Amino acid sequence: MSSQWVFFDLDGTLTQSEEGIWNCARYAAEKMGFPAPTEEALRKWIGPPLIWSFRNLMGMTETQARQAQEFYRERYTTIGKYENRVYPGIRNLLRTLRQSGVQMGVVTGKPEGPTRDILNHFGLLKFFERIACATDGHAEKDRLIRSVAPEGEAEIWMVGDRKFDIEGGIQAGTHTLGVTWGYGSEEELRTAGAERIAHTAREAAEILCPGAEVPKGAFLSMEGLDGSGKSTQIEKLTNKLEQYGFEVVHSREPGGTPIGEKIREILLDRNNAEMTDITEALLYAAGRAQHVREKIRPTVAEGKVLLCDRFLDSSVAYQGGGRQLGVDRVLAINEPAVDGMLPLATVYLDLDHRASLQRRSAASELDRLEMEQEAFHARVEEGYHALIARNPERYVVVDARGDRDEIAKTIAGAVLERLMANEE
Numbered sequence: 001m002s003s004q005w006v007f008f009d010l011d012g013t014l015t016q017s018e019e020g021i022w023n024c025a026r027y028a029a030e031k032m033g034f035p036a037p038t039e040e041a042l043r044k045w046i047g048p049p050l051i052w053s054f055r056n057l058m059g060m061t062e063t064q065a066r067q068a069q070e071f072y073r074e075r076y077t078t079i080g081k082y083e084n085r086v087y088p089g090i091r092n093l094l095r096t097l098r099q100s101g102v103q104m105g106v107v108t109g110k111p112e113g114p115t116r117d118i119l120n121h122f123g124l125l126k127f128f129e130r131i132a133c134a135t136d137g138h139a140e141k142d143r144l145i146r147s148v149a150p151e152g153e154a155e156i157w158m159v160g161d162r163k164f165d166i167e168g169g170i171q172a173g174t175h176t177l178g179v180t181w182g183y184g185s186e187e188e189l190r191t192a193g194a195e196r197i198a199h200t201a202r203e204a205a206e207i208l209c210p211g212a213e214v215p216k217g218a219f220l221s222m223e224g225l226d227g228s229g230k231s232t233q234i235e236k237l238t239n240k241l242e243q244y245g246f247e248v249v250h251s252r253e254p255g256g257t258p259i260g261e262k263i264r265e266i267l268l269d270r271n272n273a274e275m276t277d278i279t280e281a282l283l284y285a286a287g288r289a290q291h292v293r294e295k296i297r298p299t300v301a302e303g304k305v306l307l308c309d310r311f312l313d314s315s316v317a318y319q320g321g322g323r324q325l326g327v328d329r330v331l332a333i334n335e336p337a338v339d340g341m342l343p344l345a346t347v348y349l350d351l352d353h354r355a356s357l358q359r360r361s362a363a364s365e366l367d368r369l370e371m372e373q374e375a376f377h378a379r380v381e382e383g384y385h386a387l388i389a390r391n392p393e394r395y396v397v398v399d400a401r402g403d404r405d406e407i408a409k410t411i412a413g414a415v416l417e418r419l420m421a422n423e424e
């Protein structure tokens with residue numbers, strides 16, 4: 001069987017770089033005392049060499065353009081290159097190909113330094129065996145492709161979003177796949193002679209590797225006392241993971257499925273005051289059994305990241321600790337529900353039960369009922385800490401009292417590390 005190689009263009013194919021490019025162009029214009037470029041003018045910046053753009057799109061002289069390029073690079077090398085996003089589904093495309101034994105490379109008009117930095121920053125470098133870069137903003141794609149194409153028998157594909165990628169591939173004698181999520185239109189790609197067209201990363205996988213199985217995604221949960229800021233952090237984590245090209249699906253407990261939402265109504269209904277503790281624990285577990293089978297497991301099987309607001313640990317802390325049913329009893333009840341589907345990582349937003357109470361009620365002094373609530377929440381907090389002590393490797397514990405953005409940064413760093421290790 002002959003080997004298969006797939007070469008990808010970077011900008012517009014693997015990553016979306018306009019935010020960084022635009023911010024650097026604006027920065028250079030400002031430094032040079034030129035008017036800020038309009039959104040429409042900026043659109044034309046992606047693709048052509050910088051000097052050309054400064055001269056033709058901003059009307060600079062050759063000397064001014066060289067100076068502007070210096071300013072551009074000053075910002076680009078420190079900040080701009082990371083103002084970048086991995087397109088949705090790219091990670092799964094690369095994982096699918098790698099799993100099928102396809103070898104991969106990157107062919108780009110960018111210089112080697114930023115190319116490697118960007119791929120490394122997003123944890124994509126590990127997928128590529130060969131990288132061909134333009135030395136000074138200027139190199140013909142076909143020559144770059146030839147410089148990394150394997151010798152001898154091999155099925156080789158060039159994948160890109162612009163006509164330069166397709167024309168380069170054709171000239172270098174490779175198969176060509178045009179992708180429409182980048183900067184070129186389908187018409188541009190077809191006119192250039194693209195052999196195949198893909199509108200999504202999934203379609204690209206199907207074309208390059210028909211019938212290949214999608215690698216598993218991951219299951220994450222977010223836990224904490226009421227008022228610990230879970231919703232905010234779920235949103236911030238989702239944005240970060242999406243920037244890295246993970247496909248994120250949200251869910252929550254109690255709930256997550258139509259049956260689970262009905263169970264949620266029963267559980268949270270204030271009129272159900274006569275509900276016994278064991279009934280409560282069994283209902284949470286019942287909803288969970290449905291959730292694992294109907295939503296969590298299928299989503300992970302599709303290669304996505306399922307991020308769940310509360311899961312098993314809430315039962316251990318609230319019913320096991322708060323209601324005093326005991327950790328082991330609650331775990332036993334939940335075993336058939338969870339069916340081995342434990343989160344790859346659980347973020348715990350660590351908030352003292354008193355602070356949790358204060359965040360929920362602004363009262364400075366607690367009445368008798370609130371005192372009881374306080375004892376309940378103290379046990380919930382204890383329950384969480386007992387769980388974390390039992391299996392510390394599953395948890396990402398963060399102090400919930402810090403600055404929201406700092407908390408988000410810590411969470412993203414730890415979660416990304418685990419998700420990337422999970423891709424190996």
Ligand code: TYD
Binds near residue numbers: 227253310
């Ligand atoms: P919800 O309104 O979703 O609160 P939050 O925004 O704090 O998540 O209600 C969920 C409540 O259910 C919350 O107080 C914790 C509790 N709970 C349990 O007691 N056991 C469980 O297994 C789960 C999942 C939640």
